[in-house]
Amino acid sequence: MLPFIMSKYPLFSVISGTQKICLIILNQPLDKNYLHILWRKALLKACADGAANHLYEVTAGCHDSFLPDYISGDFDSITAEVKAFYADKGSKLIETADQDLTDFTKCLAVMLEKIKDQQLQVDTIVTLGGLAGRIDQIMASVETLHHALNMTQLPVLVIQGTSLAYLLRPGSHRLAVNTGLEGDWCGLIPVGGPCQTVTTGLKWNLNNQILKFGTLVSTSNSFEPTAPGKRRNLVTVTTDQPLLWTMAIQKNGE
Amino acid sequence: MDKEWVPLDCLLPSGTQKICLIILNQPLDKNYLHILWRKALLKACADGAANHLYEVTAGCHDSFLPDYISGDFDSITAEVKAFYADKGSKLIETADQDLTDFTKCLAVMLEKIKDQQLQVDTIVTLGGLAGRIDQIMASVETLHHALNMTQLPVLVIQGTSLAYLLRPGSHRLAVNTGLEGDWCGLIPVGGPCQTVTTGLKWNLISNLWIISDLWSFSVPLALGTVQRTHLETCLSRKPYAVFGP
Numbered sequence: 001m002l003p004f005i006m007s008k009y010p011l012f013s014v015i016s017g018t019q020k021i022c023l024i025i026l027n028q029p030l031d032k033n034y035l036h037i038l039w040r041k042a043l044l045k046a047c048a049d050g051a052a053n054h055l056y057e058v059t060a061g062c063h064d065s066f067l068p069d070y071i072s073g074d075f076d077s078i079t080a081e082v083k084a085f086y087a088d089k090g091s092k093l094i095e096t097a098d099q100d101l102t103d104f105t106k107c108l109a110v111m112l113e114k115i116k117d118q119q120l121q122v123d124t125i126v127t128l129g130g131l132a133g134r135i136d137q138i139m140a141s142v143e144t145l146h147h148a149l150n151m152t153q154l155p156v157l158v159i160q161g162t163s164l165a166y167l168l169r170p171g172s173h174r175l176a177v178n179t180g181l182e183g184d185w186c187g188l189i190p191v192g193g194p195c196q197t198v199t200t201g202l203k204w205n206l207n208n209q210i211l212k213f214g215t216l217v218s219t220s221n222s223f224e225p226t227a228p229g230k231r232r233n234l235v236t237v238t239t240d241q242p243l244l245w246t247m248a249i250q251k252n253g254e
Numbered sequence: 255m256d257k258e259w260v261p262l263d264c265l266l267p268s269g270t271q272k273i274c275l276i277i278l279n280q281p282l283d284k285n286y287l288h289i290l291w292r293k294a295l296l297k298a299c300a301d302g303a304a305n306h307l308y309e310v311t312a313g314c315h316d317s318f319l320p321d322y323i324s325g326d327f328d329s330i331t332a333e334v335k336a337f338y339a340d341k342g343s344k345l346i347e348t349a350d351q352d353l354t355d356f357t358k359c360l361a362v363m364l365e366k367i368k369d370q371q372l373q374v375d376t377i378v379t380l381g382g383l384a385g386r387i388d389q390i391m392a393s394v395e396t397l398h399h400a401l402n403m404t405q406l407p408v409l410v411i412q413g414t415s416l417a418y419l420l421r422p423g424s425h426r427l428a429v430n431t432g433l434e435g436d437w438c439g440l441i442p443v444g445g446p447c448q449t450v451t452t453g454l455k456w457n458l459i460s461n462l463w464i465i466s467d468l469w470s471f472s473v474p475l476a477l478g479t480v481q482r483t484h485l486e487t488c489l490s491r492k493p494y495a496v497f498g499p
Contacts, residue, residue, distance in 0.1 A: 099456075131390075135383045135415035136439030138390065163387035187388030193445035204351075213444035214398035219354065219388040246388045 017179070019123040022115065024107050025051040025068070026129030026141070027077055028160060030058045034128055035066075043120050044069050046111055048103040050077025051129065052086060064089070072096050072110050073103040102137075104130060104144040112152050124155050131160035141165070142191050142244060149242060162251055168243045175235040175245070177201075177223060183248025188218040188237065195243045200224075201235035211243065219246075258426045261409065261418055262433045264378045265289055269431075271375040274367065276359050277303040277320070278381030278393070279329055280412060282310045286380055287318075295372050296321050298363055300355040302329025303381065304338060316341070324348050324362050325355040354389075356382060356396040364404050376407045383412040393417070394443050429453075 023042035025035075027050035035058060039045060047055055047068045059066040063085070070092040075083065087093055096106035108125065115122050125148075130141035141158055145167035148156040158165045162183055177186075188197060194212035199205045203222035211217060223232055237245065263269035267289060275294035277287075279302035287310060291297060299307055299320045311318040315337070322344040327335065339345055348358035360377065367374050377400075382393035393410055397419035400408040410417045414435060429438075440449060440458070449458045 131387045132384055133413075134437065135390075135417055136437060136441065138383075138387075139439065139441045139443070161385075165387055185386065185388060187391065189388065189391045191391070191443060213395055214401065216352075217391065217395040219392040219395065221388075244391075246386075246391070248386070 020121055021124045021126045022046075022111055022120075022122055024048065024104070024111060024125065024127045025055055026104055026107075026127060027051045028054065028129030028131075028133055030054040030128060031161070032058055034159060035059075038126055038128065039066060042126070043122060044111060044114055044118075046107055047071045047078075047086075048107040049073030049075060052078045052082050054129075056082045056085065067091055069114070070094050070110065072107045101147075102140045102144055104141060105147050108144060108148060108151065108156065112154075122154060124157060125152075127156065127158045129160050130158045131163045131165060142167070145244070146192060146242060159249065162249050164247050164249055166245045168237055168239055168245050170240055170242065172236065172238040173245075175201075175237070177235055177247070178231045181250055182223070182232075183250040184222055186221050186223065186235075186245070186247040188221070189244040189246060190217065190241070191244050192242050195239045195241040197240075197243065198238040199236060201233045258428045259407070260428045260431060261416060262429070262431045264293065264376055264409065265411075265433055266431050269293070272373055273376045273378045274298075274363055274372075274374055276300060276356070276363060276377065276379045277307055278356055278359075278379060279303045280306065280381030280383075280385055282306040282380060283413070284310055286411060287311075290378055290380065291318060294378070295374060296363060296366055296370075298359055299323045299330075299338075300359040301325030301327060304330045304334050306381075308334045308337065319343055321366070322346050322362065324359045353399075354392045354396055356393060357399050360396060360400060360403065360408065364406075374406060376409060377404075379408065379410045381412050382410045383415050383417060394419075398444060 021038065021042050022044040023038050023046070025047045027048060045068045049071070052068065052071045055066060055068065056063065067086065067089050068091045071078065071083070071086060072094040074097055075093070075095060083093065094110055096110070098106060104127070111125060131138055142165070145156055145158065145165070149167065149169055155166060186202065188199070188206070188211055190211040190213065194210050196208060197206040197211050198208050201224050203224060204218065206218065209216060223235065226232055237243065260269070263271045264273050265286065273290065273294050274296040275290050275298070277299045279300060297320045301323070304320065304323045307318060307320065308315065319338065319341050320343045323330065323335070323338060324346040326349055327347060335345065346362055348362070350358060356379070363377060383390055394417070397408055397410065397417070401419065401421055407418060438454065440451070451457045
């Protein structure tokens with residue numbers, strides 16, 4: 001009997017809506033638009049090591065409005081100048097030396113501790129970066145999402161470019177994809193191992209099939225067509241193992 | 255023990271591996287293209303890859319005509335399609351919705367290798383490791399399918415990343431070409447892998463089932479990744495080996 005987790009989770013109300021978020025920025029080129037929207041809403045904001053370099057660069061002229069609560073990592077990527085700048089402005093520098101965990105995982109651990117200490121009511125942890133660059137580091141982001149399942153009940157999203165990634169726990173999920181910010185592709189990736197999966201609301205639904213690398217992986221999927229003017233149906237996904245949900249974010253003008 | 259294999263031989267001008275080249279729909283690195291094109295017995299584009307090829311070979315299009323372009327042709331521009339068709343590149347429509355453009359392009363490649371009885375050592379793919387996250391994962395999926403489609407190694411290269419899916423068993427990877435960068439990784443994408451390594455900075459040892467914080471292992475598939483940069487390599491000068499159970 002599957003643990004039955006019903007989560008109505010409007011993915012993009014983080015962008016336009018009501019969710020209370022915390023923000024982690026990873027060491028990747030930073031999208032200014034995403035940054036501005038998310039920063040405004042975030043109760044806590046953190047940079048993982050060299051992410052601070054990107055933040056500094058992208059907030060030229062308004063640095064003081066974008067001071068992270070903390071920067072964590074082993075500080076081998078952040079420049080001395082950027083490190084000194086933010087330290088001087090009050091951002092905490094938290095050295096996390098554990099070689100067995102990635103900067104992302106460690107930054108998340110610190111975030112969760114602060115959420116607990118400050119007794120913050122948080123709905124979602126949003127991460128910018130992590131889905132581009134070195135292929136081993138993209139995979140490491142996915143690894144962090146797996147660890148996150150054991151670290152917190154909070155959903156942890158990763159956003160970069162026009163991609164969003166979100167690891168679904170075993171159980172049932174209801175994803176609302178009606179914000180208007182969703183693009184036209186989505187996918188279900190059984191990264192950790194095979195997943196017995198049922199879906200509704202997708203263009204190509206799964207009917208208790210096993211998603212498994214080498215057999216069947218759902219990529220370049222899309223949403224069930226609806227009549228013009230009608231809202232998209234919910235996407236529902238039931239899985240017996242952690243399953244990576246990926247979807248498109250519509251860029252302005254696309 | 256297995257023969258030593260050199261993942262980055264294909265990018266060495268003096269490398270000896272005979273290759274075939276697949277180009278995927280991603281920004282195309284001119285340097286990689288030139289080195290690989292020269293060596294490749296067959297060259298193919300998967301759909302919109304042809305747009306990138308056309309763009310990056312402006313002024314010398316005639317020296318870079320793919321043997322074929324395959325896919326459902328929803329990404330290639332009409333102009334580029336007509337250009338290459340006109341120059342003799344075959345257009346091979348592959349409509350199967352259950353397989354990605356990459357997988358289908360690879361299938362066609364293998365068929366041609368067989369038909370033409372070519373001696374090939376490696377299939378090298380440009381692109382596939384950037385862009386949409388579902389399509390990066392789809393590249394990895396193709397590598398899994400490839401294990402059942404051919405015995406030939408299939409590499410994927412983009413930017414400063416290389417990916418290569420190791421079959422169950424033992425592998426000996428020589429990383430001495432001078433093109434290797436300073437990072438590498440083993441990613442159990444299909445599921446857990448019981449793994450033993452030597453020659454890495456942090457080796458995996460196991461008769462144990464290591465469910466580590468980094469990776470969990472128990473089934474024989476692993477993905478190896480190595481960076482290519484212009485910097486000196488920090489890797490051991492001895493070849494290293496990855497052993498399966």
